[in-house]
Amino acid sequence: MTALIPELTALLPLVDDLSRELPEAERYRRLLGALRSLVPCDASALLRLEGRELVPLAVDGLTEDTLGRRFLVADHPRFAALLAHEGPTLFPPDSDLPDPYDGLVEAHLPLDVHDCMGCPLVIDGKPWGLVTLDALEAGRFEPSDLATVRAFASLAAATVSVAERMRGLERSAEHERARAEGFRLAAGQAPDRVLAGRSPAFRHLTDDIRTVAGSDLTVLIRGETGVGKELVAQAIHAASPRADRPLIAVNCAALPEHLVESELFGHVRGAFSGAMTDRRGKFELADHGTLFLDEVADLSLAAQATLLRVMQSGQLQRVGSDREHRVDVRIIAASNRDLADEVRAGRCRADFYHRISVYPLRVPALRERGNDVLLLAGTFLEENRSRLGLAGLRLASDAQAALLAWTWPGNVRELEHTIGRSALKALSRLGGKARSLTLSAADLDLPVTPTAPASSPEPSSETTGLSMRADLDRYERSLIERSLQKNAQNWAAAARELGMDRANLRRSAARLGISK
Structure with missing residues (x-):
């Protein structure tokens, strides 16, 4: 029998999934896994169009806080350009349109994206959302990849359609929720945030x-x-x-x-x-x-x-x-x-x-929710990016570790105020003229390390920064190792306990030198 071509081999599991009842998050995770096997890239994402915003449903290779962001299409010209075309779009490496994912590719903070392409997903003749692919090296994608992405988008649309139907009356419920929102707005209340988390x-x-x-x-x-x-x-x-x-x-x-x-x-x-x-x-x-x-x-x-x-x-x-x-x-x-x-x-x-x-x-208190702190931070980062008129606002790796290490006595409200205060102070420190900001652990100003004994010599700022990064890495490593030991080295179970995606857990473990 003639061997199946690689593209068909990668797509067959998705065809099989169409007839299976799967959790929505798992269905979308498999979708992105198949996409990256077809077109190798550093990051991919599936986003749903909700009114004027694009909401990430699944990401692969992007930071955890990306899932908490809501991208206003009007603020992101690349997304607008993708939605304006029926088929896939490959942006030139020297495109002057800012990329929404600059600095968010997980293992390479804070580098910017250099190659980007994507395609709208159309269901019942209407744009449902986008699938995007990004690479850190210019020229990674070729024009021939467009045909592959177009074929994938058709199957992805079918997968999404199945997920939509399995959710049953969700669209009707959303319509009813919008009507209720109208009553709240008529009563003079501010628009509501939505609950978000995966822990x-x-x-x-x-x-x-x-x-x-x-x-x-x-x-x-x-x-x-x-x-x-x-x-x-x-x-x-x-x-x-x-x-x-x-x-x-x-x-x-x-x-x-x-x-x-x-x-x-x-x-x-x-x-x-x-x-x-x-x-x-x-x-x-x-x-x-x-x-x-x-x-x-x-x-x-x-x-x-x-x-x-x-x-x-x-x-x-x-x-x-x-x-x-x-x-x-x-x-x-x-x-x-x-x-x-x-x-x-x-x-x-x-x-x-x-x-x-x-x-x-x-x-539950925020300290009980594991990596949800990063997802929620993404929501507040995007809100502050828009409020401050920035092209990008992200967290450095030491800032992510600091957020995970802090106990959050003030819970989500404290996290919101911490992100807002840190972004404003960082922008002010740069004279208010920065195009993009990357917040470090020092910007967050969270007391995540013990105070030095009075008899200890005063450390230099450089030593303090190095010590903080080392302490944060040790803390994150101990959390992962304890969870793996508790779950008999079962990575899937450890990821669930920590509130992380399994792929993100493996990347963090590799960075910290934890053996798989």
């Missing part, structure tokens, strides 16, 4: 969200300050049957005691001094939707009793009115304190606690 702890959280979202159960979200409890509430609402109705948020810690009932239940004209008109409360605004009670532990015992009565009966009276209003509201509450402890301390009513915590849900 086991994060997957457990998303499983909980999927489990409870379709019900009307009252949810109590617990978690430390800054972990994103409001994002979780938004995700539950967006995935619920109430998604086309408003999500109304109340910060209970900011409610003055004498205005709690007015804020929650409304008032009529003349009910008290300053009540010049009738006013609906948060419960009425959230009718048939969701009411999010943030920092619910800060409600007084009297306010808890009043709220409990409405939760039990679904009926309320505006302050100063004898007329009852019936509301249908789902309650989602959040607290950074353990309400069971608050009950024992006499600061929370037991009946209120049991009513509010029908489905308790815990949001």
Whole structure:
């Protein structure tokens, strides 16, 4: 039998995958693996077009934070050029269009990309997204590769189409989420971020969200300050049957005691001094939707009793009115304190606690989420790149290690502020005229190494930098080695535990001298 040509051999597993039920991430990972076997390159990516943004679904050879970025097409002319053509495009090595992946090719930071090509994926006659290939050497790609990429794009589109169909009603759910977003915007709230992560702890959280979202159960979200409890509430609402109705948020810690009932239940004209008109409360605004009670532990015992009565009966009276209003509201509450402890301390009513915590849900701290810190950093890097008008904003390898080593007592909020502060300081240090920035561990200014004893001589800045890099490498090496030992040298299991892609784990191990 005549041997199959290499191109066909590489594509056959993808054809076989079309009939198999695979997790979306694994399906896309296999897709990029087949692409790199057809056209050798330093990095590849699959991105989905969502409105005006391109969102990375899978990357191979790019840094972990790339998965957390959302590329606004208008800010990246290469992406715009790829989307404007029906077929593949090969950019000349001397193209003056900036490459979105400059400095993001994992093993070669902070070098820029010199060869780039890509192709749009078209499904049902509409652009769905892009597949891109990048190389660090000029001239790596040839015009003959365009035909290979074109053929691959056709099969990739079929693979993506299968994944889309297997997700069922996701497009309808996204439409409903957009409608709910409109209600939130109409209420004057800022656009929401989306939850992002790949670690086991994060997957457990998303499983909980999927489990409870379709019900009307009252949810109590617990978690430390800054972990994103409001994002979780938004995700539950967006995935619920109430998604086309408003999500109304109340910060209970900011409610003055004498205005709690007015804020929650409304008032009529003349009910008290300053009540010049009738006013609906948060419960009425959230009718048939969701009411999010943030920092619910800060409600007084009297306010808890009043709220409990409405939760039990679904009926309320505006302050100063004898007329009852019936509301249908789902309650989602959040607290950074353990309400069971608050009950024992006499600061929370037991009946209120049991009513509010029908489905308790815990949001993991950032220090429990492994490599998710890099994915989230990518989101904040892209936001700050756009805000500061930069062509590129990335992390040096020592900065990535510093982010992984820090314990993040302030969680995601602290990470967001750290990235924003570091980018601004680095740009200011360069006179505000830099085109691209690479943040180092020194820019992040995180206390990841122990303080030297008082009797030790003052180290030079050069020695400190070298010591920090060595300490960070030792820390990262110990994490990987412990995980490999715990998982009996099973690289796939270790990668899952660390929240890393297996290929990225192997690259990090090779850089640190850990034997495979």
